Amino acid sequence: MSDTTSQTPTTAQGPRDLPTVDITGWACPAPLRETPRVVMGHGGGGALSAELVQQIFVPAFGGELLAQLGDSAVFALGGQRLAFSTDSYVVRPLFFPGGCIGDLAVNGTVNDLAMSGARAAYLSCGFILEEGVEMPVVAGVADAMGAAARAAGVEVATGDTKVVEAGRGDGVYLNTAGIGVIPPGVDLRPQRVVPGDVVIVSGDIGVHGVAIMSVREGLEFGVEIESDCAALGGLVQTMLAVTPELHVLRDPTRGGLAAALNEIATASATGVVIDERAIPVPPAVANACAILGLDPMYVANEGKLVAFVPREHADAVLDAMRAHPLGAGAAVIGEAVAAHPGMVVARTPLGGTRVVDLPLGEQLPRIC
Amino acid sequence: MSDTTSQTPTTAQGPRDLPTVDITGWACPAPLRETPRVVMGHGGGGALSAELVQQIFVPAFGGELLAQLGDSAVFALGGQRLAFSTDSYVVRPLFFPGGCIGDLAVNGTVNDLAMSGARAAYLSCGFILEEGVEMPVVAGVADAMGAAARAAGVEVATGDTKVVEAGRGDGVYLNTAGIGVIPPGVDLRPQRVVPGDVVIVSGDIGVHGVAIMSVREGLEFGVEIESDCAALGGLVQTMLAVTPELHVLRDPTRGGLAAALNEIATASATGVVIDERAIPVPPAVANACAILGLDPMYVANEGKLVAFVPREHADAVLDAMRAHPLGAGAAVIGEAVAAHPGMVVARTPLGGTRVVDLPLGEQLPRIC
Structure with a gap:
């Protein structure tokens, strides 16, 4: 995927229309302390949640650890x-x-x-x-x-x-x-991400959120979709046994894969390029999202992780993940790049690119 | 107070009427899992809370630490x-x-x-x-x-x-x-309580609960009562500096001093005798409780502690507490006794004794 590393993102394909790319554009027009009331989006794990934390909680609490987010x-x-x-x-x-x-x-x-x-x-x-x-x-x-x-x-x-x-x-x-x-030698944080890192997800995306939606809204999608809720500690230890040199892991819960990738891109000041076709989305989730007008990349997961792995270890880590029950569907979906630091760009099936921005809130609140 | 250590508690004086003493008598007539619904008292820190924990949470979670309560x-x-x-x-x-x-x-x-x-x-x-x-x-x-x-x-x-x-x-x-x-050498738990231990409270009792009541119910007691909410870590370190041999500490929050003493008596299988006249209750709290028909011993505190201290260290610990801003009103209120294990008995101002039982719930819910 190195051919994309220096590519300038173009206007979004599909339903989004982003003629200009402005990743700081989610800031409130007024400071949050002047925003009168809490809205559902403040709990959605997206831009509004981040503002609440950064503008109110971090200054109020004053600690260094919280500020690392x-x-x-x-x-x-x-x-x-x-x-x-x-x-x-x-x-x-x-x-x-x-x-x-x-x-x-x-x-x-x-x-x-x-x-x-x-x-x-x-x-x-x-x-x-x-x-x-x-x-x-x-x-x-x-x-x-x-x-x-x-x-x-x-x-x-x-x-x-x-x-x-x-x-x-x-x-x-x-x-x-x-x-x-934390075992000795393990140091997982977004600041360790470097261009060239391989982005791996551990399996199907969007399952938990769609499972909740299907019962909440009384929707029927033909197939019952069960939450992927699971504990990932064993899978992570399996990956660390291959190499403690993993750079960062994140579980894409509220805000989905899009929020997780954006948080890593911002904190690491690297760009991220993903290939939409490589993201594993089960047909039932894809169908449900199509019906509801949702993007699976923004739907919550509860038993999946996304990993940024040094390129030289990527094959071995992927093999180890696939040998674990919770990583059987693991797939490489992209890479970290030097271009467009802080920004996540998706290559679309039609051959274009689109910016994958941080969601404002959650598409469906109270999924976790 | 050793003259009370072998005294058999008599029928309660005052508004309570307890012709027989049965400290296991709070058990539900039916197992809690057959109790149909949660009531406010399940969150009150008294007998109903204890049943919820012991009959549902401890068996469900299965860990040893939780079971120590x-x-x-x-x-x-x-x-x-x-x-x-x-x-x-x-x-x-x-x-x-x-x-x-x-x-x-x-x-x-x-x-x-x-x-x-x-x-x-x-x-x-x-x-x-x-x-x-x-x-x-x-x-x-x-x-x-x-x-x-x-x-x-x-x-x-x-x-x-x-x-x-x-x-x-x-x-x-x-x-x-x-x-x-926890510093080395410190081992605070009710199982260490032995007959002869001196019971000390760090100051006025009942203040937080009455402060909440006064604003919740729109009551005026002539004097504004402010919550005693405070962090007790410094006071505790001051006490431990006198001797690490303190036996147990408890902050009497929900359920008040009565619940704290009962929990210690039950867990230590010793009796506790307290002198009602020795319990520091500020006049404003006493007046408010008299108006509302409440017993200050059952009212929540948030910046007070009760300590069971070996008799040989009691004077020194009391002096150290009184020299600390949060312990200025510290007082000896009673002692642990060999008689009536698991039971808390109060000597009343009229010279009688009454059983201080574990409250069922909280007199006023949502005080913390």
Whole structure:
């Protein structure tokens, strides 16, 4: 794909119309502190979320680790490096094809830790229950958490429960935070990406988001699509066993593959070129997205990762991934380039290119 | 107070009528999994909360640490002992006299860590925002978190934001999880309590809960009562500097002093005798409780601790506490006894005794 590394992106093909390329153009016209109210997009993992974090949380909290904006904070404690991460979960409905909020809350935080190369060790768990929610629902969520934790080899070590009045919640909200240990020699962060790195995804894209959409909106796509929700710690350790020299991993959840690639491009100040035809999208997801007018690159995943791998290790890492159950569908989808730093460009099936921009919010809120 | 150590508790004085003493009597008539729905009391930190944890969460998650039911989980990682704790915060209103949900969320988790003797090092922070909440409210909460974190010497290292639709939340819900390091030689847990231990509280009881009540219910008590919300890490380190041989610390939040003492009595299988007249209750809190028919021992605190201290160290620890700004009002309120293991008994001002039982839920929900 080196023939594209110096190519200037052209006007977008397809439904998007981007006559000028301005990757800073998502900034609010006014500072966010003057934006009157929170909108759904502030929780979507896209540009609005990034603004909220960068304009309010980072200045207010003042710490250096938060400002690095990784999936996990990484710090030394007791002579070894730990990763620490948290996510709240507000998915609706609570139970969906392929999973529920409980295993999502375990796998999501285990995966955030895994993206820093950490083996997840301990999780915390905070329940916010709505008065009146059926006790078997709570028990079902808890059982799913326990099963997911055992599958991922992590212990739920501490927890908390609050109850809010009926009408002040939505059944069950969950928060998990996790601690993991990063093996010596592993240093996964976007700043390590260099032009020439090979971009690999671990399998089919867009599955979790479409699974949620199919039950939320009562849509039928002919085939039931199950969430790909899974813990990626084992796959990551398999990849690191090939070489600890992986450069960065990211799980493309909210905002999908597009947001993950944009975050890496911005933080690494390199360009990213991907080949749209190389992105694995199952036919059922492609059909659902076509019906709904969605782009699979912006749909959330929960059991997939994207890796930037030094070119000399790419074949061996790809082979190792394909030998793992959660990486059987792994594919090379692009590369890091020196041109257009901070920008993600897709080569389209028609032979043109388009800019893959950071989404403003999430196409469908509350998918995780 | 050794004259009370073998005294058999008599029928309760005052508004409670407990002709028989049955500390296991709070068990549901049916297993909780057959209880149809969650009620507010499941989040109150009392007997209903304990049942939810013991009957659903502990069996579902299956880990050993959770089953110990401490304020923090304590484990070795990287050659030193870490404490790990989480709480969600759903206090209403978001801003109250003396604080807001932001500093509460920092101090609450810092305090849970401090109760294991840990110095808090890093916090995570999960926001669940309701669509439509004013951005200055979010900024105000974040600013308060940052200020509280700096005051407590802890770094907010990682975070997450979700947004739920208007009507599905209550402005701002917060979760914090925290990691702290436990100094060598410190081993604070209820199992270390022995008869003869002196029970010390660090100051006035019932302040936070009454402060919330006064604004929630629009009540006027003549004097504005401000929450005592504060980070106790410094006070705890001051106490440990006198002797690392403290036996157990607990911050009496939900369920108040009564719940904290009952949890220690149950876990240590010792009895506890307290002198009601020795418990520091400010007149404004006493008046408010009298008006509302509440018992200050059941009202939540957020900047106080209760300590079980070996008798030979009690005077020195008390002196050190009183020399610290957050322990100026410290007082000996009772002792651990061999009689009535697992039970908390109060000597009343009239010369009788009453059983101080574990509350079923919280007298006022959503105080933290």
